[in-house]
Amino acid sequence: MQKQEFLELFEAATKAAKSAARGDGKSSSPAVSRCVDAMVRLKEAPESLARELVIDLKYPQIGASHSLLVDHKNPRIQSEAKLLYSLWLRYLYATGKKQSRPVLKKKKKKKLVEEEMVSTTTGDCNRDKVREILAKALSKVAVEMKEGVVSCDSWSVAASVESAMFERLGSFEGTQKAKYRSILFNMGDSRNPDLRRKVLLGEISGERLVSMEKEEMASNKIQMEVQNIKEKARVRDENRVKSMQMFQSDSSMIMT
Structure with a gap:
């Protein structure tokens, strides 16, 4: 996939999303299908190309259309958009300092x-x-x-x-x-x-x-601390129950 095709697909996706938003928003509508199909194809773009265009400030529409797509009233468009943007963000993070x-x-x-x-x-x-x-x-x-x-x-x-x-x-x-x-x-x-x-x-x-x-x-640290506290409380309760059982057993023997 080349840069021009990528940009054309993205433009097609946003136009279809706007059209679907103006319509009844049914998942079976042609606009919804066009939007989803375009985003599916965008996910097939080479990582290097997607990373280049998402970062490039010459194409602010890619970032600006985030809310339009991921908050769309149609669940198919919303779901596919979240997958697409999540993929692009992973590309960005995976590059680290290289990009x-x-x-x-x-x-x-x-x-x-x-x-x-x-x-x-x-x-x-x-x-x-x-x-x-x-x-x-x-x-x-x-x-x-x-x-x-x-x-x-x-x-x-x-x-x-x-x-x-x-x-x-x-x-x-x-x-x-x-x-x-x-x-x-x-x-x-x-x-x-x-x-x-x-x-x-x-x-x-x-x-x-x-x-x-x-x-x-x-945070993971706090979750571990909470888990440790719960575990200690569980052990403490078990020991208390065992102590009570032993006390009751000893009392029974004395009475006998």
Whole structure:
């Protein structure tokens, strides 16, 4: 596959996704099929080509269309898009230091980030604040893994995750405020880089994140500590039961 074919397929996928969004959104519609077929073919692109175009700032539409595809109302498009973007992100992370993003002038980089922030806002101050916190947490992944990430990744994924949170939990100021705080705390916890990485890579979707218990979201270290505490408590309970049984047995013998 050549660069031109890749770009044409991506354009076809986004156009079909927009068409499907305007229609009834049925999985059997021609627009949905065109979109899914295009994304399936995009997954067949050589790793080097996909990596080059996803990183290249000349093609911002690839990052900008993230929310359009992964948050699409049609489940077929949404599912295929998550697989596609997850694959591309894995390509980026697999390259490590061998493939770094072009160095941008500070002013230009700031402008790109600001444009991405505007494109992912909702107009609701609480929702936008949640997205900002999530994006800040997700942006740590590039530093923690010492690898280049497309500038819009953290904002697009943050928008997708927040949308899932809002859909499942309602408003931040509602009855699920504690759940919101738990998710935001664990996403930003300096001791929990694995959770951020998995969310950014698509290994944990927004829907899955919302349904996770706080113990599941905790870092591997904390999970091990909790497991050790539970194990010690179990052993302590077993020993207490054995002691009681021995005491009862001794008492019976004395009475006899």
